[in-house]
Amino acid sequence: xxxxxxxxxGPTCPVPISRYxxxxxxxxxxxxxxxxxLEEIFLPAFDNxxxxxRHDGATLVWSSERLAFTTDAYVxxxxxxxxxxxxxxAVNGTVNDLAMCGAxxxxxxxxxxxxxxxxxxxxxxxxxSMRSAAAAVGVSFVTGDTKVVDRGRxxxxxxxxxxxxxxxxxxxxxxxxxxxxxxxLLNGDLGRHGVAIMAVREGLAFETTxxxxxxxLVEPVFRLIEAGVQVRCLRDLTRGGLATALVELAETTxxxxxxxxxxxxxxxxxxGACEILGLDPLHVANEGRFLAVVAPEDADRAVALLQQHxxxxxxxxxxxxxxxxxxxxxxxxxxGAPRILxxxxxxxxxxxx
Amino acid sequence: xxxxxxxxxGPTCPVPISRYxxxxxxxxxxxxxxxxxLEEIFLPAFDNxxxxxRHDGATLVWSSERLAFTTDAYVxxxxxxxxxxxxxxAVNGTVNDLAMCGAxxxxxxxxxxxxxxxxxxxxxxxxxSMRSAAAAVGVSFVTGDTKVVDRGRxxxxxxxxxxxxxxxxxxxxxxxxxxxxxxxLLNGDLGRHGVAIMAVREGLAFETTxxxxxxxLVEPVFRLIEAGVQVRCLRDLTRGGLATALVELAETTxxxxxxxxxxxxxxxxxxGACEILGLDPLHVANEGRFLAVVAPEDADRAVALLQQHxxxxxxxxxxxxxxxxxxxxxxxxxxGAPRILxxxxxxxxxxxx
Numbered sequence: 115x116x117x118x119x120x121x122x123x124g125p126t127c128p129v130p131i132s133r134y135x136x137x138x139x140x141x142x143x144x145x146x147x148x149x150x151x152l153e154e155i156f157l158p159a160f161d162n163x164x165x166x167x168r169h170d171g172a173t174l175v176w177s178s179e180r181l182a183f184t185t186d187a188y189v190x191x192x193x194x195x196x197x198x199x200x201x202x203x204a205v206n207g208t209v210n211d212l213a214m215c216g217a218x219x220x221x222x223x224x225x226x227x228x229x230x231x232x233x234x235x236x237x238x239x240x241x242x243s244m245r246s247a248a249a250a251v252g253v254s255f256v257t258g259d260t261k262v263v264d265r266g267r268x269x270x271x272x273x274x275x276x277x278x279x280x281x282x283x284x285x286x287x288x289x290x291x292x293x294x295x296x297x298x299l300l301n302g303d304l305g306r307h308g309v310a311i312m313a314v315r316e317g318l319a320f321e322t323t324x325x326x327x328x329x330x331l332v333e334p335v336f337r338l339i340e341a342g343v344q345v346r347c348l349r350d351l352t353r354g355g356l357a358t359a360l361v362e363l364a365e366t367t368x369x370x371x372x373x374x375x376x377x378x379x380x381x382x383x384x385x386g387a388c389e390i391l392g393l394d395p396l397h398v399a400n401e402g403r404f405l406a407v408v409a410p411e412d413a414d415r416a417v418a419l420l421q422q423h424x425x426x427x428x429x430x431x432x433x434x435x436x437x438x439x440x441x442x443x444x445x446x447x448x449x450g451a452p453r454i455l456x457x458x459x460x461x462x463x464x465x466x467x
Numbered sequence: 468x469x470x471x472x473x474x475x476x477g478p479t480c481p482v483p484i485s486r487y488x489x490x491x492x493x494x495x496x497x498x499x500x501x502x503x504x505l506e507e508i509f510l511p512a513f514d515n516x517x518x519x520x521r522h523d524g525a526t527l528v529w530s531s532e533r534l535a536f537t538t539d540a541y542v543x544x545x546x547x548x549x550x551x552x553x554x555x556x557a558v559n560g561t562v563n564d565l566a567m568c569g570a571x572x573x574x575x576x577x578x579x580x581x582x583x584x585x586x587x588x589x590x591x592x593x594x595x596s597m598r599s600a601a602a603a604v605g606v607s608f609v610t611g612d613t614k615v616v617d618r619g620r621x622x623x624x625x626x627x628x629x630x631x632x633x634x635x636x637x638x639x640x641x642x643x644x645x646x647x648x649x650x651x652l653l654n655g656d657l658g659r660h661g662v663a664i665m666a667v668r669e670g671l672a673f674e675t676t677x678x679x680x681x682x683x684l685v686e687p688v689f690r691l692i693e694a695g696v697q698v699r700c701l702r703d704l705t706r707g708g709l710a711t712a713l714v715e716l717a718e719t720t721x722x723x724x725x726x727x728x729x730x731x732x733x734x735x736x737x738x739g740a741c742e743i744l745g746l747d748p749l750h751v752a753n754e755g756r757f758l759a760v761v762a763p764e765d766a767d768r769a770v771a772l773l774q775q776h777x778x779x780x781x782x783x784x785x786x787x788x789x790x791x792x793x794x795x796x797x798x799x800x801x802x803g804a805p806r807i808l809x810x811x812x813x814x815x816x817x818x819x820x
Contacts, residue, residue, distance in 0.1 A: 137585040142615025155590060156611060159598040164574075164609040172609035174574055174631070177530045185576035185629050186612045221517075221527055223538035225627040227580070232490040237508060245512040256517040256525035258509060259539045259627075262495025263818065267620050274578040274612075274627035276538050278527070465616065 130154065144353025144399070145458035168366060169288070170211040170350070173281060182217035182279040184208060189272050191465045193240065196310050197325030200273060201243030203401060203467055206330050207352065208277040209251050213335045214348040214404065216287035217279030219253040224275050226260045229268040236270060244273075251330045253277075285339065289366045291346035294437035297413035298371065299406050301334050301420045302327065302427025303379035304356055308398035308463050309387045320387055329402030334423050343416045344409035351400040352467055358397070358457040359405055360443045370439035373455065375447045379428040396445075397458055399466045407435065497706025497752070498811035520641070521719060523564040523703065526634065535570035535632035537561060542625050544818040546593065549663050550678030553626060554596030556754060556820055559683050560705065561630040562604050566688045567701040567757065569640035570632030572606040577628050579613045582621040589623060597626075604683045606630075638692065642719045644699035647790035650766035651724065652759050654687050654773045655680065655780025656732035657709055661751035661816050662740045673740055682755030687776050696769045697762035704753040705820055711750070711810040712758055713796045723792035726808070728800045732781040749798075750811055752819045760788065 130150060140147045157165065164172045171184030188204040198206075204224070212219050224244065228237065248255060306327040313324060331350060338345050349359040356378070364371050380388075380395045388395050408416050413431050420429035436444075443455040493500045510518065517525045524537030541557040551559075557577070565572050577597065581590065601608060659680040666677060684703060691698050702712040709731070717724050733741075733748045741748050761769050766784050773782035789797075796808040 134587055136587060137581045137583060137590065137615055139583045139615050139617065142581065142613060148613065151613065155587075155594055156613070159594045160577075160601070160608040160611070162607040162609065164607065165611075170610075172574065172576075174609065176534075176573070176633075177532050179530050181529075181631075183574060183576060183631060184610055185578045185627070187578040187580050187614045187627060189580060189614045189616050220529070221525065221536060223525075223536060223629055224513075225538045225540035225629075227540050227542060227625055227627075228490045228495065230490055230492045234487055234489060234508075237490065241508055241512045248513070254515040254517065255513040256515065256527065257523075257537055258513070258518075260495060260501065260504065260509070261540045261542045261818075261820075262490055262492050263542050263622065263625075264492065267622060269616065269620060272580055272616075272625070274538070274540060274580075274629075276576055276578075276627075276629040278534075278536060278631065280529075465614075467614075 139464045143458065143464065144358055147459055169215065171215045173215060180281040182212050182215035182281055184211040185274060185276040186211065187272060187274045188467060189269070189465055190311065190467050191269055192314055193236065193270050195314050195326055196323050198328035199240060199243050200271065201240040202247045202328050204273040204275045205244050205247035206328055206401060207467060208275040209253065210331045210350045212277045212279035213331045214350050215279065215281060216285040216339065216348070217281045218332065219251060219277055219279045221256045221278045222248060222253050222275055224255050224258040224273060227268050227272040228260065228262045229270050230262055230265045232270050240271065247330070251332050287345055287348055289347050289363055292367050292369055292407050292435055293346065294435055295410050296346055296407045296435040297410050297431050298373065298433040298435070299408060299413060299417055299429065299431045300379060300403060301429050302403050302424065303381050303384065304351070304400055304403060305380055305384040305388060305395040305398040307401040308393065308466055309384050309391070311466055312391055312463060313387065320383060322383055324383055324387060327400050327402035331402065331404055334420055337419050337423055338406065338416055341415070341419055343412045343419070345406055346409070347407040348404055350404045353399050354457055355397045355399055356405065357455050360455060361457045364441045364443045368438055368441045370436040370441065371433060371443045372436050373433035373443060373445050375445050377430055377432045379430050399463060401467065492817045496811065496817065497711055500812055522568065524568045526568060533634040535565045535568035535634055537564035538627060538629040539564065540625060540627045541820060542622070542818055543664065543820050544622055545667055546589065546623050548667050548679055549676050551681035552593060552596050553624065554593040555600045555681055557626040557628045558597050558600035559681055559754060560820060561628040562606065563684045563703045565630045565632035566684045567703050568632065568634060569638040569692065569701070570634045571685065572604060572630055572632045574609045574631045575601060575606050575628055577608050577611040577626060580621050580625040581613065581615045582623050583615055583618045585623050593624065600683070604685050640698055640701055642700050642716055645720050645722055645760050645788055646699065647788055648763050649699055649760045649788040650763050650784050651726065651786040651788070652761060652766060652770055652782065652784045653732060653756060654782050655756050655777065656734050656737065657704070657753055657756060658733055658737040658741060658748040658751040660754040661746065661819055662737050662744070664819055665744055665816060666740065673736060675736055677736055677740060680753050680755035684755065684757055687773055690772050690776055691759065691769050694768070694772055696765040696772070698759055699762070700760040701757055703757045706752050707810055708750045708752055709758065710808050713808060714810045717794045717796045721791055721794045723789040723794065724786060724796045725789050726786035726796060726798050728798050730783055730785045732783050749808070752816060754820065
């Protein structure tokens with residue numbers, strides 16, 4: 115690493131990639147630096163209209179039908195954590211990216227990179243988790259690949275899963291659908307996945323064990339859609355958390371968003387753990403939470419549907435779309451003062467998924 | 468590692484996975500051990516009819532159309548080698564798996580696992596290679612993902628690419644199509660990729676630089692199909708080489724195959740290098756070579772079409788399908804004595820792709 119490569123300070127510092135001679139952990143953190151990496155290296159090289167939509171999954175039109183296509187690599191440390199493991203994450207994470215496109219999963223592919231010396235029993239446990247998670251959403255792994263790398267690499271194993279889904283006729287879920295006055299809602303309380311991982315990693319014990327929220331989101335999403343809720347846009351709140359998802363949405367659409375911090379559900383235990391760990395729940399990764407932008411007249415019904423599906427999660431309306439503007443997210447804080455919300459510059463929690 | 472984990476000797480030793488407490492490099496080698504890993508861990512867990520076909524790609528039927536779906540992780544060392552790099556490999560390898568299903572590529576996805584400290588310039592070079600390779604076959608990357616792992620992991624970078632392709636009406640390419648008397652042909656000479664990688668890794672210099680055969684196979688495959696050649700089955704000759712592809716085919720179909728060693732094209736330079744390196748060209752990985760099983764009456768025309776496409780590769784008929792039997796491959800050697808061909812037990816060349 116050269117002196118050029120030090121992390122920029124502050125949450126918003128928009129340092130161009132050309133300033134970096136080497137990849138940093140922060141380039142994978144889901145924040146501003148990762149966005150720069152995408153914008154300056156990957157997007158110019160692979161530019162095409164589908165990629166330019168910058169969604170978690172691509173929508174392909176095929177034979178007058180629409181397919182959703184998404185891929186994710188999973189490198190979480192540790193491999194096992196309260197509430198899940200790399201296998202459940204690799205299935206739910208990819209299934210959820212399909213759900214965020216309004217797609218039901220059709221088929222999955224898995225590529226394994228195994229470290230020489232990985233206990234066969236560990237591999238078996240992970241594979242069984244994947245099997246259960248896939249069965250829970252009724253999808254199958256139809257193709258795959260396995261590679262083995264030398265001892266000391268790959269932290270046991272990495273998994274890349276790819277999902278193919280079908281978007282039924284009439285479903286139009288995209289940032290372009292967002293309109294002034296739309297409501298922003300969350301399907302549940304924030305921060306459980308990130309805090310669960312950090313607690314294991316740091317060897318922290320809280321009064322109660324905080325478990326990851328890792329879960330498939332197909333059912334809650336389709337409860338909304340099938341009940342006729344006008345769902346404009348969906349985002350799962352993984353790397354970078356709620357803050358990053360909101361900022362991405364505002365920047366993509368040029369819409370100004372207003373979020374009421376007091377309305378954002380965070381459990382007492384997660385709030386307490388975040389204070390100890392120095393984390394902001396708005397930036398912490400989740401693996402079973404999404405935001406939905408819905409028509410204002412459908413907001414209360416949508417929250418009721420989500421609460422009916424999972425009463426313990428405390429789904430809530432947290433804000434609204436103010437209208438075309440500078441593409442900024444304003445957070446009305448608990449003490450009433452408004453502040454502009456931004457994504458993290460680099461990495462709050464490395465290797466979270 | 469325990470004493471249980473030592474490599475079995477001999478090329479065919481069918482040791483069950485339960486004998487191994489840990490993953491070995493050999494479990495990724497494309498040989499018998501990797502097949503055991505698939506059969507005993509992955510296939511039982513993820514069992515379904517599509518996966519059971521055991522092809523490099525899955526065929527999905529969608530809206531009366533057929534889609535091919537394939538994924539591969541690339542972990543080649545070194546990242547750059549004569550004739551290509553991990554980026555060209557990651558595109559061509561996946562495009563070729565689609566071609567082997569008789570599919571034209573529709574869309575690609577890429578997931579990058581980057582090592583902290585990777586020079587940004589290296590990433591740029593790899594991404595440019597992917598861009599060029601994708602453009603050469605007219606396919607786009609429509610979605611992707613990037614993760615960063617700690618220094619010392621991931622050997623610079625790993626790439627997983629997933630391909631989605633379309634299989635036109637009337638194309639039926641599958642081991643089940645193979646009939647008695649069919650001819651087996653190769654599109655070119657063997658062993659260049661494996662030898663090129665080994666030469667770089669071992670720091671060997673031969674009289675001429677042997678370059679990898681890494682290339683897209685869409686065009687030669689569709690030359691055959693569009694000329695009306697009755698193509699029964701296709702296999703690309705990657706990990707495990709020609710021998711593994713033939714043995715897999717024989718075992719899947721229960722057909723006995725006969726191959727004439729003297730007819731298998733191997734260049735003098737590769738033959739010489741293999742002797743020095745102690746490799747058998749029949750087991751060495753290729754990244755731009757495939758075998759085609761075609762109707763006997765079309766064999767000569769098929770070879771002529773392949774030679775027309777790339778005269779320097781020395782496409783040739785190398786054998787035939789004897790008929791239903793024990794699912795064995797017999798090699799008629801140069802000195803005339805027949806021997807049963809088997810795949811390697813473990814790993815001839817680790818990290819070749």
